[in-house]
Amino acid sequence: MQSPDSATTTLINNLNTALVMVDEHLNIVYANHAGEALFETGTKQLYGHSLYEFFMPGSIKGSRLKAALRKGEDFTENEIRLCFRENRFVQADLTVTNLQTEDGPRLLFELRKIDQQKRISRENQQNAQHYAARELIRGLAHEIKNPLGGIRGAAQLLEKVLENKEHQEFTQMIIEQSDRLRNLVDRLLGPNSLPRLQWSNLHQALEKVRTLMRVDSETPVTMVRDYDPSIPDVHIDQDMIQQAVLNIVRNSIQALSEAHTPSPEIRLVTRVERQMTIQGKRHPLVAKLKIVDNGPGIPPTIRDTLFYPMVSSKQNGSGLGLSIAQTLINHHGGRIDVDSHPGHTEFVLYLPIDRKESLNEQ
Ligand SMILES: Nc1ncnc2c1ncn2[C@@H]1O[C@H](COP(=O)(O)OP(=O)(O)OP(=O)(O)O)[C@@H](O)[C@H]1O
């Protein structure tokens, strides 16, 4: 195939539309950046590989595609549901075009994620929820601070009388976590609650959450790590991100244990996403963190109001976990998405990587 000049390549790679080209055997021969993002993998893993490898068995109509190739027929389908392996679903509009190249016939797929448009209205709705939540959190933060001081004080006293010094690890943990929570509450309370950003490794925060959850939870849940080690450092407040992730992971653990899910599992997946619009702003590079559990799914009755404060299906739940998580992620100019059905719940956090200057503008 003729290789495009660099200006054309730049242009193609900056498209929001995913372009993927396959040969007559339905092996992938080209993908632009949006195409790589759609498949959640790089060109190395894509090129030469069959389309079938990436989708759930039976979800690709190979005969239809081959017929389109044979007859040179182009077609468009709206709102199709792509079922990738690993239980990932993407809604998209699809256009398939036949191309004749020097190397033979090709099919060009143009895929436009629908969620992108739907998301924007959902994003606005979420933001409205978020502002309501903030007011409430401010009120509640005062209530949280008082007992927190008590807990910290008690842990300090306990530490003094502990005979076995090895147990100090636990009192230290209570003190550390109380401090972290107090810091968080202080910042949520204050009018100037911008995060304290540092360029740091996202995986560090995740590892802390994992360690904490191991100590914290009684249910044996398998935590699977699927990290992309090449993710660049992100400009984040470690405490805040840790807290947001913790709130989400804790929900998963609670859901898994309440439902007595067999082989309960939580997956932490990190990837890099290119060309994303968040809060009306376009970012060339975004860190994507997925927290997936194989639990019962979010009850349909609360799906639409999930991020409201006080929305909870639990008897003793305060319904603040997700609303706080959203505040924290919003502070980073990021976004949270949810997709849930029985057996599969995923929360996806997006954090812009390239926002050093833009944050100062706020
Ligand atoms: N992974 C999940 N699986 C199933 N349901 C979930 C999951 N995550 C959240 N939920 C539902 O969303 C509700 C709201 O979660 P949120 O963390 O905001 O509040 P909570 O967990 O009920 O209370 P809190 O976090 O304040 O203790 C939960 O009560 C639960 O019904």
Ligand SMILES: [Mg+2]
């Ligand atoms: Mg919770």
